[in-house]
Amino acid sequence: MPLPDPKPQARPHRPAKMTVYFDGSCPLCTVEIGHYARQPGAEGIDFVDVAAGDADLGPGLTREAAMRRFHVRRGDGRLVSGARGFVAIWQVLPRWRRAARLAALPGVTRLMEAAYRLFLPIRPALSRLAGALGARAATPRSGGRPGR
Numbered sequence: 001m002p003l004p005d006p007k008p009q010a011r012p013h014r015p016a017k018m019t020v021y022f023d024g025s026c027p028l029c030t031v032e033i034g035h036y037a038r039q040p041g042a043e044g045i046d047f048v049d050v051a052a053g054d055a056d057l058g059p060g061l062t063r064e065a066a067m068r069r070f071h072v073r074r075g076d077g078r079l080v081s082g083a084r085g086f087v088a089i090w091q092v093l094p095r096w097r098r099a100a101r102l103a104a105l106p107g108v109t110r111l112m113e114a115a116y117r118l119f120l121p122i123r124p125a126l127s128r129l130a131g132a133l134g135a136r137a138a139t140p141r142s143g144g145r146p147g148r
Helices: 027-037 063-068 083-092 094-103 108-132
Strands: 018-022 045-049 071-073 079-081
Touching (some): 071 083, 083 108
Parallel strands (some): 018 045
Antiparallel strands (some): 071 079
16 A cells, blocks of 8 residues: 655646636627637637526626626736726736736826716717627627627
8 A cells, every 4th residue: 555645746826817808799898808819819708698587696796787897806816997907907918918018107097087977978879889880799799789
C-alpha cells in the first residue's frame, strides 16, 4: 500500500472569472459585448445575456436592475456597474488596458459615469438605429420596447 505524499500537490491558482451581464435584446449592446468577447483575454470573462429568462444573476442583482444598467461581477464577487463595469472589463482585456489606465486618472471614471447616465435615456433609440443598420440582438425581444 503506497504511503500518502507528505507534501500536498500545489494546484495552480486560477482566479475566478469575471461575469458581464448584458441586455441581449438590445442590438447595440449585443454588438458591443460581441466585440469584447472576441478580444484576447475574453476567455477570462463569462458573458451572461440577462434578456434570456433563465440567466443566473447571482446575489445582489435583479433582472430588472441588470436590464436597466450595465453590471459586472468581478472575480472576487464584487458587483460594479456603469462606467466602473466597463473599466473592470478593460482591465482584463490586454488591448483595452490603456483605456483602463486612463480611466484611473483622477476624475475620469466620474466623467465617464456622467456620460453613461446621459446615454441611458437614449439607449433605446440608439439600439433601434443599430437594429435598422443591421445589428442583431442576441435574444429577440417578444413585445415591449427593444433595447431598453
